[in-house]
Amino acid sequence: MYAWPASEVPALPGSGRDLRIHDTATGGPITLDPGPVARIYVCGITPYDATHLGHAATYNAFDLVQRVWLDTKRQVHYVQNVTDVDDPLLERAERDGQDWTELAERETALFREDMTALRMLPPQHYIGAVEAIPGIVPLVERLRDCGAAYELDGDIYYSVESDPAFGKVSGLDAATMRQLFAERGGDPERPGKKNPLDPMLWLAAREGEPSWDGGSLGRGRPGWHIECVAIALDHLGMGFDVQGGGSDLAFPHHEMGASHAQTVTGEYPFAQAYVHAGMVALHGEKMSKSKGNLVFVSALRRDGVDPVAIRLALLAHHYRDNWEWTDAVLEEAVERLARWRSAVSRPDGPPADAVVEEIREALANDLDAPAALEAVDRWAAVQESEGGTDEGAPGLVSRAVDALLGVAL
Structure with a gap:
């Protein structure tokens, strides 16, 4: 599966800072x-509806991680999956009378278009669950053969009790895990399971x-969690630097994935840091496909909204915060974009x-994008009120916000 075209990242004078970021597993900041x-x-994504602003906010956060690393003169090896076969996709296709493969291909293509418009840096490896099956099967067989998996009516389950480190990613108690497992695709009530939390392989x-x-x-x-494990191990190996996603993936998805990988390899940890983005709400409730309260990037673009303004609206909120999308949020971003473009045009x-x-400094401090925006706001305000005599300044600001924030002026 192919990703999307990469926008050029301008080179800046000097060098960036090492990233200090909040790690869910330790509950505090760590320096990567x-x-x-x-x-x-x-x-x-699971491609049955793409791309809503919750998606965009999450991928924006990890785009910033890449840009901080690139600014330190490192290369970045970025991998992302597409869950192109799963119950929600099959259910949506049946509801709408569509072929599930056509639905997945259409929504994945739309996601690519949105990511290109928002200037998100693409992964080097963009892998679908279906194409990953040849690598998934041997992992499940290894887990079964080492006693970490068992059969139940033909299905294969992973035994969470086989991993002494299970629970260390999310830090949740058993009751909370069970509740979230039921809400997020698990089947804790199925008779015959060794542990209600055992996930499907x-x-x-x-x-x-x-x-x-x-x-x-x-x-x-394949089950959901083993899909990402197979892809990550194949392309990154154990102990990679960041496992990322929305905060709703900390449990069960990232917890289960780490447990699978640690058990099948005998190594620890799966990732050095588990980083999670907050949720975006609309009309007081988290955007979700089940509730239908979604704002789509493609719909905003069709309405003539500049994708750069959408990106600025996302950057105005700290990546870990939960926040609400409103007309005022977008209006503020449109006004900011106009001020910045005016300032660098001189x-x-x-x-x-x-x-x-x-x-x-702002981005190295747990991706504090709002503080970064405020720094540019101050420069633009001085430019508007007093101007200046540095001929290279507008170009440097333009290149900096492009390279570090993904904002093309």
Whole structure:
């Protein structure tokens, strides 16, 4: 599967800062220390509706992570999946009378268009669950063969009790885990399971549903969590730098994925940091497909909204915060974009070296994008009221917000 085209990232004078970021597993900030090649895995969409602003906010956060690393002169190895076969996708296709593969391809194509418009840096590897099946099957077989998985009516489950570190990613108690597991695709009430929290590794073929040859597992399709594990291990290996996604993925998805990987490899940890973005709400409730309270990037673009303004609206909120999308949020972003473009359109301006360093400092401090925006706002305000004589300043500010914030002026 292919991703989307990469926008050019301008080179800036000097060098960026190492990233200090909030790690869900430790509950506090850690300073990331990647090698020359920083490794990041971000969980992708299930393509039956794309791309709402909750998606966009999440991918914007991890786009900033990449940009901070690139500014430190590191290379970035970024991997993202597409869950192109799963119950929600099949249910939507059946509801709408569509072929599930056509639905997945259409929504994935729309997602690519939105990511391109928002100038999100693409992954080097963009992998669908279906194409990952040849790598998933051996992992499930290894888990079964080492006693960490068991069969139940033809389905294969992972035993969470096989991993002593289970629970360390989310830090949740058993009762909360069970509640969230039921809400987020799990089946804690299924009779015969060894532990209510045991997740599905391989779903045996059901009549009328797609299935693939699973070798000794029989025909079927993979569970959600093992999909990302297989892709991450194949392209990044154990101990990669950041596992990212929305805060609703901390449990069960990232908890289960880490447990699968640690059990099958005998190594720890799966990722050095687990980083989670907050949720975006509309009309007082978290945007969700089940509630239908979604604002789509493609719809905003069709209405003539500049994608750069959409990106600025996302950047105005700290990535870990939960926040609400309103008309006022977008209006503020449109006005900010106009001020910034006016400021950099002049032939000279106030010195900008300090602005670049302020943006770098803000982003290195747990991706504090709002503080970075405020630094540019201050420079633009001085430009508007007093101007300046530095001929290179407007160009430097323009390159800095492009390189570090993904905002093209």
